[in-house]
Amino acid sequence: MTTRVFYLNQQIEGIPNLALGEPSSTFRLATEKLQPLKDGQVLVKALYFSNDPLQFAWINKASNENAGLRRIFPGEPMGALGLAQVVDSKADQYRPGDIVNGSFDWAEYSIVSAQAITGKIPQSSLPLTTALSTTGLTGLTAYFGIKEHVKEGDTVVVSAASGATGLVAVQVAKALGCRVVGITGSDEKCKFVQGLGADGCVNYNDPEFIGKLKQALGEKGTCNVFFDAVGGEILDKVITLMAKNGLVLVVGFISGAKNPAKMAVRNWPIVIASRLTIKGFNMSDYVHRAPEAVVDLTKWSLEGKIRNDPSVLNVVDLSEESKFADIPKAWGLLFDENKKPGKVLTKLADPK
Template sequence: MPSESTCFILNEPPHRDVNFDLKDDKSTFKLVKRSLRPLKEGEILIKTLYLSNDPTQRAWIQKGLNADRMYTAPVLKGDIMRSTGLGEVVESRHSKYRPGEVVSCDLKWADYSIIKQANIFNKVENTKVPLTWYLDVLGMTGLTAYFGLLDVAKLKATDTIVISAASGATGSMCVQIAKKVIGCKRVIGISGGADKCRYVESIGADVCVDYKDPKFYSNLKKALGEEKYADVFFDGVGGQILDAMLTLVKPFGKIIACGAIAGYNNIKGSSIVGWPQIVVMRLQVLGFIILDYQNQYELAIKDIVRWIGEGKIKVDKDSFSLVDLSNNFEKIPETWGMLFSSQKGPGKLLTKL
């Protein structure tokens, strides 16, 4: 069994932009070796296979954050950076898990991690589908779309929905579930750039609006057509896009908030001025965290697998981005950083180790 783990610790919690220069003493992350102790009863040693790259991980490392207002424990200075991922059981002192099995779980930016059963979301039971699906369409992002639309929004076929970050991992699943599973009357995506907008339309959106276009707001109003207003806005961005949509959701409509990436590197990016619209239009603003639904994952996964088989959900080489770092472990932070740049392609961003 391995005696040590190669891992990244949080070296300098960032206030604004993340410093990815590992040669800098003030770099956000630092590559180190940590000893692996013998397992205690109930613990499992996991070898990392894939890491999930998610914007929410940025919030976990924010300098000066109030831990009392977090849905999960923050990563503190000196801690090994956390992530969700897929790993293979190497050694187990828990009766439910055996060496060789693959689990979806809370991991670290490390080649080996010691975890508890509580950190495991589910065991990979269906080995007929690619492992990467369990961090993508069958993972947190796919499940966020599933529960966000079906349970939180209670989306109906008669609804018009607008989806921000529609080319991203969660957004692209929302587009497909809204249009091809629920059969919404009109599905409008928001994304950045002509290529990403074309992708969003190719997976089912009636139209996708480019937020980088100077005429974004007028184009958004045009996309709504005769309806003029949306019944539901599904948002993972916040900031100016949320501000615009506050004026374009109909009275008694819903805003479903699953993220706020616009402000993750600079809190000012989350600023909005349209809150009075919530009062005037009697809007429902509903925030949720996918971990609230952990005991329902298995049912959702079965539904999504069925929809894929029926051709309602698209999963191919264009629906996710996989970065193979089998021989470049030191590039884990840099790869995660692609989430906040124009380098990231459509769909989920995954790291293979």
């Protein structure tokens, strides 16, 4: 039995080259024979891959070795979080037909150790893709980032609010009784965020961004918690609107992904004047508590407080065999300024 699999050809230094077959290509596609399963291994067929900015860090030459991040080096298979179906198993806990989530290769079929599998996806009335969105890495980041740091009645600002993490953060904050204002890069995306229940949303490309944000924050014109996945200029502006003793939760710095020079914060003295707390958030600190988040997120989903329909997903369907080679391009959608709102997923197959 053979499988197609993507390898990392070159670590990235800036923008990845998603074309295949060039000396500077970031990825290389190969077809190879699958080895017989050993004890404790599972053969899985890929159903969906999650596309995450985190993968950028896994393959970035400049990633800090001390950041505790997974690193992928040239000649190693490219990895992704994903959903897969078990085809064959030499691990007691998995049986053919099980649908599982975990850490897989960018491959049609992967042989993984049972430890690479997070768990079986239980039967549910929610769509299967919920396991990679609302209750996947981005949804759990939103859940713990918000739930652990807000109280009912707080005013919360969420940047990158139409993205995978932000859209769940907005809905979790609403479910917990906060006033929520989103930030996105277009009026259309703001409409989407308000459709999720946000009390307001402001387009950061609007020349009157800061004035409009202040207005959206209500009578006081300040916020208590800023859930920030963007950093740079947006962070620099929003900290001027933080209430005394407010909290900036640093979840990401996507504005600096292409150009670290954009990360500068000039309004830093306000951190002292307003007694702000700046706190780094890392989802890996909460992995052991994922089951409690899944319970709440599933409950809120079934109550209609969190959406899991196609409007919150950005699915690239590569289930036709000839489209497999487009996996890097689907991932590249993450960096496309015109991408639609929602969690970017790559579909490879439906479960059997």
